[in-house]
Amino acid sequence: xxxxxxxxxxxxxxxxxxxxxxxxxxxxxxxxxxxxxxxxxxxxxxxxxxxxxxxxxxxxxxxxxxxxxxxxxxxxxxxxxxxxxxxxxxxxxxxxxxxxxxxxxxxxxxxxxxxxxxxxxxxxxxxxxxxxxxxxxxxxxxxxxxxxxxxxxxxxxxxxxxxxxxxxxxxxxxxxxxxxxxxxxxxxxxxxxxxxxxxxxxxxxxxxxxxxxxxxxxxxxxxxxxxxxxxxxxxxxxxxxxxxxxxxxxxxxxxxxxxxxxxxxxxxxxxxxxxxxxxxxxxxxxxxxxxxxxxxxxxxxxxxxxxxxxxxxxxxxxxxxxxxxxx
Amino acid sequence: xxxxxxxxxxxxxxxxxxxxxxxxxxxxxxxxxxxxxxxxxxxxxxxxxxxxxxxxxxxxxxxxxxxxxxxxxxxxxxxxxxxxxxxxxxxxxxxxxxxxxxxxxxxxxxxxxxxxxxxxxxxxxxxxxxxxxxxxxxxxxxxxxxxxxxxxxxxxxxxxxxxxxxxxxxxxxxxxxxxxxxxxxxxxxxxxxxxxxxxxxxxxxxxxxxxxxxxxxxxxxxxxxxxxxxxxxxxxxxxxxxxxxxxxxxxxxxxxxxxxxxxxxxxxxxxxxxxxxxxxxxxxxxxxxxxxxxxxxxxxxxxxxxxxxxxxxxxxxxxxxxxxxxxxxxxxxxxxxxxxxxxxxxxxxxxxxxxxxxxxxxxxxxxxxxxxxxxxxxxxxxxxxxxxxxxxxxxxxxxxxxxxxxxxxxxxxxxxxxxxxxxxxxxxxxxxxxxxxxxxxxxxxxxxxxxxxxxxxxxxxxxxxxxxxxxxxxxxxxxxxxxxxxxxxxxxxxxxxxxxxxxxxxxxxxxxxxxxxxxxxxxxxxxxxxxxxxxxxxxxxxxxxxxxxxxxxxxxxxxxxxxxxxxxxxxxxxxxxxx
Numbered sequence: 026x027x028x029x030x031x032x033x034x035x036x037x038x039x040x041x042x043x044x045x046x047x048x049x050x051x052x053x054x055x056x057x058x059x060x061x062x063x064x065x066x067x068x069x070x071x072x073x074x075x076x077x078x079x080x081x082x083x084x085x086x087x088x089x090x091x092x093x094x095x096x097x098x099x100x101x102x103x104x105x106x107x108x109x110x111x112x113x114x115x116x117x118x119x120x121x122x123x124x125x126x127x128x129x130x131x132x133x134x135x136x137x138x139x140x141x142x143x144x145x146x147x148x149x150x151x152x153x154x155x156x157x158x159x160x161x162x163x164x165x166x167x168x169x170x171x172x173x174x175x176x177x178x179x180x181x182x183x184x185x186x187x188x189x190x191x192x193x194x195x196x197x198x199x200x201x202x203x204x205x206x207x208x209x210x211x212x213x214x215x216x217x218x219x220x221x222x223x224x225x226x227x228x229x230x231x232x233x234x235x236x237x238x239x240x241x242x243x244x245x246x247x248x249x250x251x252x253x254x255x256x257x258x259x260x261x262x263x264x265x266x267x268x269x270x271x272x273x274x275x276x277x278x279x280x281x282x283x284x285x286x287x288x289x290x291x292x293x294x295x296x297x298x299x300x301x302x303x304x305x306x307x308x309x310x311x312x313x314x315x316x317x318x319x320x321x322x323x324x325x326x327x328x329x330x331x332x333x334x335x336x337x338x339x340x341x342x343x344x345x346x347x348x349x350x351x352x
Numbered sequence: 353x354x355x356x357x358x359x360x361x362x363x364x365x366x367x368x369x370x371x372x373x374x375x376x377x378x379x380x381x382x383x384x385x386x387x388x389x390x391x392x393x394x395x396x397x398x399x400x401x402x403x404x405x406x407x408x409x410x411x412x413x414x415x416x417x418x419x420x421x422x423x424x425x426x427x428x429x430x431x432x433x434x435x436x437x438x439x440x441x442x443x444x445x446x447x448x449x450x451x452x453x454x455x456x457x458x459x460x461x462x463x464x465x466x467x468x469x470x471x472x473x474x475x476x477x478x479x480x481x482x483x484x485x486x487x488x489x490x491x492x493x494x495x496x497x498x499x500x501x502x503x504x505x506x507x508x509x510x511x512x513x514x515x516x517x518x519x520x521x522x523x524x525x526x527x528x529x530x531x532x533x534x535x536x537x538x539x540x541x542x543x544x545x546x547x548x549x550x551x552x553x554x555x556x557x558x559x560x561x562x563x564x565x566x567x568x569x570x571x572x573x574x575x576x577x578x579x580x581x582x583x584x585x586x587x588x589x590x591x592x593x594x595x596x597x598x599x600x601x602x603x604x605x606x607x608x609x610x611x612x613x614x615x616x617x618x619x620x621x622x623x624x625x626x627x628x629x630x631x632x633x634x635x636x637x638x639x640x641x642x643x644x645x646x647x648x649x650x651x652x653x654x655x656x657x658x659x660x661x662x663x664x665x666x667x668x669x670x671x672x673x674x675x676x677x678x679x680x681x682x683x684x685x686x687x688x689x690x691x692x693x694x695x696x697x698x699x700x701x702x703x704x705x706x707x708x709x710x711x712x713x714x715x716x717x718x719x720x721x722x723x724x725x726x727x728x729x730x731x732x733x734x735x736x737x738x739x740x741x742x743x744x745x746x747x748x749x750x751x752x753x754x755x756x757x758x759x760x761x762x763x764x765x766x767x768x769x770x771x772x773x774x775x776x777x778x779x780x781x782x783x784x785x786x787x788x789x790x791x792x793x794x795x796x797x798x799x800x801x802x803x804x805x806x807x808x809x810x811x812x813x814x815x816x817x818x819x820x821x822x823x824x825x826x827x828x829x830x831x832x833x834x835x836x837x838x839x840x841x842x843x844x845x846x847x848x849x850x851x852x853x854x855x856x857x858x859x860x861x862x863x864x865x866x867x868x869x870x871x872x873x874x875x876x877x878x879x880x881x882x883x884x885x886x887x888x889x890x891x892x893x894x895x896x897x898x899x900x901x902x903x904x905x906x907x908x909x910x911x912x913x914x915x916x917x918x919x920x921x922x923x924x925x926x927x928x929x930x931x
Contacts, residue, residue: 172473175472175473178435178471179434179435179438179473181436181439182436183435219774222719237469237470240469240470240498241470243470243498244468244471
């Protein structure tokens with residue numbers, strides 16, 4: 026009799042059911058008067074949820090859309106907090122105040138205990154963006170000085186991949202053609218040809234999570250004779266992070282180019298054209314791609330029905346349900 | 353300078369010298385004692401400072417060894433992938449209160465760095481140069497940090513796991529925070545010179561508050577220690593701001609001098625104490641000198657009082673008061689001297705009285721002789737004349753009338769002569785007191801010379817006057833001075849029987865006047881000059897010898913002086929000085 030009762034309870038717990046509020050915390054602070062409509066992440070929610078609240082860069086709320094095309098999602102609503110530090114998100118996950126938190130790849134070194142990890146394909150590009158007023162040889166010297174492999178192995182804990190291309194290998198298929206290996210000797214030779222006064226640069230970064238990478242870049246550049254100074258903002262060089270907004274390589278390249286402030290490339294219909302378009306974008310080293318990183322989320326065990334993200338990092342929260350819905 | 357002043361001066365000098373010597377010796381001895389005590393105190397402070405510094409070294413060694421002894425480090429040594437541990441150093445350093453910590457793989461590559469996390473994978477080849485780091489303890493090392501080179505006190509521990517090795521390099525940056533955490537004795541401060549480059553660099557000399565103030569003052573000491581590598585002590589600054597610095601060389605694992613630790617102890621308290629002592633000493637010395645002077649004043653007064661009485665009495669005796677005596681107040685040498693003085697004055701009085709009596713007798717005798725001599729000359733013609741008149745009446749009555757007429761004429765003339773002689777003696781005897789009034793001696797001299805013009809011409813003498821136009825009028829009796837002047841001129845005329853020149857000169861003195869009567873006669877011998885003013889002394893065949901005596905008497909009554917200057921054959925000059 027007892028066994029039957031336990032089995033019935035277990036069945037009830039693992040069976041999808043409606044209700045509950047999914048609490049999501051993100052590092053990203055999405056800015057804008059209106060919520061984004063394109064790309065993976067929050068825009069993916071509009072298919073099954075209706076936005077009820079939007080506070081640029083800090084908070085958003087969605088409620089289940091009963092007339093969604095695929096039917097009403099299991100969750101009643103989703104509450105999203107943006108711009109949250111990793112440490113606070115981890116605590117929130119531990120204490121049950123959050124169900125899904127966004128992790129930076131370095132956090133994979135010691136992921137929170139007892140949680141599930143959802144990881145996408147490498148969809149985020151980390152790159153150095155120059156203002157353009159520098160000598161191209163200096164930019165090339167920086168590109169050759171950065172030891173991407175060491176950063177990816179240690180600071181990123183092996184997550185993602187080293188890259189010299191804008192589009193990840195899985196998306197374009199030719200990323201390996203763009204060199205990503207460091208060559209300090211050549212970098213030093215290029216820098217030495219420049220006057221000392223022009224070998225000083227300031228480096229800023231978009232997210233505090235990028236600070237360790239920035240510090241390492243400064244150290245690598247110093248080995249090549251290039252003096253970087255870390256600046257909180259407004260540096261002549263910025264360490265930026267952007268993500269692929271489409272699984273279509275041409276659209277993804279265009280999106281990356283636009284987000285990096287480069288000229289939008291012409292629509293490429295063939296892989297060769299796409300390669301040439303990307304090559305043209307990278308000529309002059311105004312942008313130096315460094316890594317492609319996945320979207321990584323730590324998920325509470327009470328979130329069922331996952332994984333809630335696609336390989337491209339799109340949210341598929343309409344299939345999720347909570348083990349013990351909150352009242 | 354009086355005798356008392358001289359004694360007082362000697363006493364003062366003696367007191368000042370004595371007090372000064374005692375003061376100097378006392379202060380010098382005290383200062384040396386304080387300096388010794390200060391040196392002992394500073395040495396004790398420096399010892400305490402070095403123990404504190406060693407304690408910090410031991411603390412670093414213990415912390416590093418503690419990390420090395422943990423299971424986590426053993427596991428890390430055995431790990432094949434260090435990437436997950438790249439951030440371990442930071443938490444370990446915080447847990448063990450270390451400012452610097454690096455976990456280094458056996459090949460020298462950094463696994464994790466607390467002070468510079470980005471340096472993972474970089475090589476620390478210096479760790480491979482030595483096997484036994486533990487024996488070194490904590491040592492100094494130049495450490496490169498993101499913001500530049502610095503100096504650190506580090507210790508190295510190794511973890512060996514089979515053929516795997518892990519280095520743990522931990523320590524503290526030697527900066528102002530490190531200095532501020534040193535528990536220093538009161539009155540001491542610590543500075544650190546970080547020998548990071550060639551030559552002295554002022555910004556690398558720091559104390560607990562940052563860059564040291566007035567680094568130039570410490571530069572010679574620092575350079576000396578950097579050059580010689582020996583602990584050195586020196587006093588820096590002056591006055592109350594002076595400090596004794598012990599400069600301790602700090603070496604790295606290769607025995608290269610990387611830093612100089614300066615333990616400074618302020619001399620302010622000592623200087624203030626010495627100043628206080630000096631002030632007190634000076635005050636005591638001044639009080640001693642003042643007391644000594646007061647005692648000297650009293651003692652000199654007591655000592656010199658009888659001497660002063662003696663001097664006063666001697667002065668009175670010199671002024672003619674021979675009856676002066678001195679009170680005998682003691683039986684010492686001064687008392688004996690006073691007694692001798694009294695005896696001397698008593699004898700002087702007696703001798704003077706005897707002399708006066710003798711002189712009086714001699715004067716009377718001289719007067720009698722003179723009177724006899726002066727009166728004898730006229731009396732002889734009187735006797736002859738009377739005898740001639742008697743002889744003519746008895747033997748030649750017819751010629752008696754004529755003889756009587758001539759005889760009475762002679763008798764009258766000689767009687768007149770006798771009358772004059774008696775008159776002169778009478779004048780000398782009855783010299784009146786002078787009646788003072790302002791006298792112009794230039795006018796008087798001119799008048800007298802005019803009066804004598806006929807006589808001078810008859811005697812073939814040229815009369816000259818050399819009168820000072822600025823001659824002041826002086827108080828004198830004009831009649832007596834006129835008479836004195838006439839006597840001197842008559843004397844001069846008598847001294848030039850064969851003619852010559854007579855000059856009357858006047859000159860102003862300050863104060864008073866001088867009148868000189870100079871002749872070009874035969875002159876006088878020194879003996880004659882000495883006796884010239886003695887009454888009844890004369891060098892002439894006629895005269896009473898009272899002329900110059902009268903002149904001297906007149907000048908003396910006017911409180912003046914008269915003198916004669918002469919040599920045989922060169923004339924004589926009589927000089928009167930009146931004030």
